[in-house]
Amino acid sequence: MRKINIILYALFLLISVSCKKTDQLPVEIHNNQIEITSLEKVYSFTTEFTIIYTDSDPNIAARPGGIDNVSYNVITWETPNGMQGDLKEVKRNDSQGGDGFDDRILDATTKERTPIIYNAGENMVIKAQSLEQVGDTIHLTFPENEKFSLEAYVDVSAKPFPKLSYSFIPKIAGYFSIGYTGAPKLNIDETEEIWQPLIWQEKRFPEKPFMTLAYRTPIPTTLVHDGKNTIGVLAASEEFPFNPLPLLENSRFGVMLRNLNGEAQPQLFAPVLGGVESKMEAAQAYNFSSYLVVHPASITQTYEHIAYNIFGFDDYRKNEIASLNDVFENIVEYSMSQNAWYVDSLKGYAYSTDVPGAVKNVSSLNPLEISLVTDDKDMFDKRAYPIMEYIISREKFLFSLDPEQKIQQPSRKMYGPAAPLSELTTLYNTLGKKNDFLLQMAKDEVGKVKARNLDVKMSSDNWMSAMYLYKATGESKYIEKAKTLADEYINERINEKPVNFTDPLSEGAFFWTGLTPRWIQLLELYELTKDKKYLDAAQYGARHYTMFTWMSPQIPDKNITVNKDGKAPVYWYLASKGHTPMYYPEEQVPAWRLSEMGLTPESTGTSTGHRAIFMANYAPWMLRVGYYANDQLLKDVAKSAIIGRYRNFPGYHINTARTTAYEKFDYPYHKHKELSVNSFHYNHILPMASMLLDYLVTDAFVRSEGKINFPSEFIEGYAYLQNKFYGSEKGDFYDEKGVQLWMPKKLLAMDNLELNYITARKDDKMYIAFTNQSNKIVKTRVSLNSEYVDIENAQGKIWKDNVVDGEFSTSGSFDVEVSPNGITAVVIDGVHLKKGFQESILAHDEKIDNSYKVLDFGNTKAMIFNLGNYAKRAYIYLQDDDSKWSSVSLTYKNDKGAEKTIIDQDYPYEFTIPLENTGLEFMISGNDLDGKVSKSSWQVLGE
The missing domain is CATH 1.50.10 (Glycosyltransferase)
Structure with a gap:
């Protein structure tokens, strides 16, 4: 199997094409095919379409895929005319219960069902008789078929990839699915990497021509990388509506990677047989557009390129509703x-x-x-x-x-x-x-x-x-x-x-x-x-x-x-x-x-x-x-x-x-x-x-x-x-060391929601870093909470986008300005900060010897948690359960020697004892199911 050194992969990321733009690749007609050239390699997209037809509802539905070592549901169809199905029967296990596990899928029958769209109806393969380029448009002319007519064209000037559009007109009523099946084909051994959402990634190749419906496509395509370029057939953004929320019921198309010959070949079918828009009346036109993807980059970079340049992904969010x-x-x-x-x-x-x-x-x-x-x-x-x-x-x-x-x-x-x-x-x-x-x-x-x-x-x-x-x-x-x-x-x-x-x-x-x-x-x-x-x-x-x-x-x-x-x-x-x-x-x-x-x-x-x-x-x-x-x-x-x-x-x-x-x-x-x-x-x-x-x-x-x-x-x-x-160790704040992250509730008040912040402390200094989540300058008034901060005429130092930007005085409030998507930080010197739990638990004292014990009685484990200057606590529990004991008691001696007893009548049998020093003397007793009482010897835990 071909190997790629991870260092070479990193270099490939650095030197390859930017995700934000790319030059238009050469597109030509040759041998009645559309050829796209990239990095001196020619990729031939034929004019082949596969039309799948059935006169009855194939009852599209998800079922367990029966794929080894992964729980994954795939889309399936009823087989036509009572033909035997080819979908594996999968036994549901105990882990497949609760939210997200759909009984309608997991418990449904697999009989007479197929996960292969080609097996769900009549297949009609059609290729263009001729191609003619007029300006930036390549027109595809198809022969007539008794069940439909097909028209298509390719806009070679479309960016970032040539755009294939077709118009399909049925001549009879029924359920149709129109698949573009003319993309380049590669044996899996010839590929560097493949991708079909959601689970087939790297070199995991579908064992069958499974289809992924639109609602499960992070980007609506499958991809193949051959070591130089990545190819795919991508649904145009206008074919994938934002609203309503994408679901199985409204998925307008599906994508596939494996073809019937077991080759890696991007394919796109729209509509999906039996899905939305698949049922057509005679003379009812159906139109769809997709891109012919060839991109001189890795699969993840192609994914990135498509996300930014076709689907508009970018730094699109801001706080707006709350910091x-x-x-x-x-x-x-x-x-x-x-x-x-x-x-x-x-x-x-x-x-x-x-x-x-x-x-x-x-x-x-x-x-x-x-x-x-x-x-x-x-x-x-x-x-x-x-x-x-x-x-x-x-x-x-x-x-x-x-x-x-x-x-x-x-x-x-x-x-x-x-x-x-x-x-x-x-x-x-x-x-x-x-x-x-x-x-x-x-x-x-x-x-x-x-x-x-x-x-x-x-x-x-x-x-x-x-x-x-x-x-x-x-x-x-x-x-x-x-x-x-x-x-x-x-x-x-x-x-x-x-x-x-x-x-x-x-x-x-x-x-x-x-x-x-x-x-x-x-x-x-x-x-x-x-x-x-x-x-x-x-x-x-x-x-x-x-x-x-x-x-x-x-x-x-x-x-x-x-x-x-x-x-x-x-x-x-x-x-x-x-x-x-x-x-x-x-x-x-x-x-x-x-x-x-x-x-x-x-x-x-x-x-x-x-x-x-x-x-x-x-x-x-x-x-x-x-x-x-x-x-x-x-x-x-x-x-x-x-x-x-x-x-x-x-x-x-x-x-x-x-x-x-x-x-x-x-x-x-x-x-x-x-x-x-x-x-x-x-x-x-x-x-x-x-x-x-x-x-x-x-x-x-x-x-x-x-x-x-x-x-x-x-x-x-x-x-x-x-x-x-975070919180257990002190850190750095620009040129200052030993700063403790400290963010009590409501420590700051601001009147602008676009600023997030972190706060820290050291001695009589308070540290605040403001990060702007919007693409606009933010100016706001900041007020410190007097419950935590005692301040009079303190001095502050400002860093704006990591450059020292002046000083200020404050008695509890001050103004701050943060650049778009920027950072402004301040250090305020001369404040008195409230001390509490954080300081005490992080003040670590000496170890406690003999702080862990295992007892034969009840298979008991006992330990002392040393929680710094905050507390010392003994925790004692039995591994034995209520099949042996009806109740368990723990008797211990306090620091004055007086005995105290705690009774636990319900399993699990466990005890927590706050300690006034670093040791505990204790004994455990239990009532078994017959009422007989048994006791351990007295034990010493700690010092």
Whole structure:
């Protein structure tokens, strides 16, 4: 198999054609074909069309594709005249339940159905008798057919590619599909890379001529790269309406890559047989236009070129409805409300949307980070610390007390840690490296193969684990192992392109992170080593990830009416569960506010129903890679995924119809059964807050050209929920070192929504960086909150777009000006800043010896969390469950020697004891199911 060195790939990106413009390529007629020449290579587009006809409704419908190692639904048709179908029967598994898994697809019959459009009706191949060029137009003349007539022409002056338009007139009534099947053909071995949305990427080639309908095409084409140029057949932007929201039911065309001979050949059919506009009456004309794509660049660059030049993608979003700081603070506040469905007794967020009665947490690091950065004691005590205990003790992220619950394979076992190795090292580092049991737990994970989420089993013996252990220990053996194994991974995964869905180190081909290289972790390794090959590999992965982000349909320059008659759209899945309609005022809003451009669907298996999800955790990473690699596409995708989309937690996804319901501040505060526009996964609330915080910090880093830089740890979570973790280490703010990120709620007040900001502190200095999200100059008055800032006649210094721009005096308010998409930073000297939780937990004292114990009785684990000067807490839990014990008691002695007893009558059996010193003497007793009492010996934990 052909290999491409990742360094050569990076050089190709640098020297190839700009995404913004290209010269018109030569187009000629030769041998009754249209020839396009690029980089001294000629590409022949024949005049072949394939017309597919059936006189009865083929009942188009999605079904499981039966593709090895990936859950993916494909479009299918009934076979004509009772012919035997060729669609595999797929057995549904327990993980395919809940939001996004459509019973109408997964449980439907596959009998007498085909996933190949050619097998769904009569095929009529037609080629032009002659071609004639008049000016810039090539006219195609076709012979007559008893069932239809066809006219077509090619506008060779169209930009950026020649434009093929046809007019089809049926002579009889029935269902028709008109396919352009004349694009160049290549054997798969002759290609450097291919792409058919959503899952066939790099060298993964469809096993059958599967079709992708319009609503699942990030750009409406398939692509083939032969090492020099990329070719495709692309639906024109006017053929892909913005409104209504693209769905299966309104998809006007479909694209394919594999032809009947097993070759890679871009094909486009419009309309889709049995789909919208396919049923035609005699003499009813049907018109359609597409582009003949030849572009002298890689597939990702061609994708970029099409996105910018045909579908109008650019830096198109601004805050408009709320600053990102307001959104962040609103989400944090919402996460602490009753509406967020945190279940105190189970230490987790309710997962009722998918698994009734279960709770699920992504990571303890999200609330821990938020509590540190926002100086929020309640967030730590009520969310971060309980979830730390959860993630240490539970076997999996999803916990259910119901032993019969099978949906998404929850666990009720206390066989932790569910935390991945990276979370254990981040906890260890964040808590001052004073809790040795966390590091030991991390080391113990190496070599284990565990399923933490769903049924995905992963090993922790890899270069990523070695990288995290290096950060925790500083031992050179770990970084050397990380680099050696990462180099092998790059050779195996990037230089050798995958041909199937079994990538090394993938968590499975379900979420998009499983279909692209580990580009996020490669970026982490680059930042650690500064070795550019890891940046090149990260850029490769990030650019391929952008091909899951929507770049079409084009956004019209007009307002769109939403919430017609005061009713928000109802998501069918929630309607089936008894959720009631929501009511929001009918309004007209700019189309760009409603656009999904820059967002992705959720996954392979749910992309038929989830148009776009708001959990765009990739965005801050793309912004950072884009800065390091000077890649504008990555930076624009990042901004488009985050900015100006909501005021509060917006739920999970865009689906059904255009609406502004999820923009509203009060949207998430409705009762669960009153939320019907989209689904709510309450365990996503805090990861979304971390995502936004990561974006705020990264945006300041990028716009300051790295001069505002706060060190980070890593939040792995599961699936795609990775972000950087801030707040545990001090950073740089231009020429000042040792600055602590510090962003308490409502620290600043401004009268312009287009400015985002981050704030920090050091001694008697306050640091603020303002980033303008609009393309206009912003001037605003800034007021500091006297609850946190005591200030009189302080002196300030200004940086404007990274240049010192003067000084000012302030007693609590000041004016600031920020250039379009620019940055202005200030340092205010001579302020008294309120001290609180952040300072105490980051004040690390000495380690506590003997802070972890394992007891035979009840398979008990006991530990002391050293939380700096803030607190010391003992956490003790039994792995034994209620099949052995009816209740469990813990008796301990306080600092005066008096005994206290805590009784836990409900599984899981766990105890948290605030300590007044650094030790605990305790004993455990249990009542078994027969009422017999057993006791452990007295134990000493700590010093």
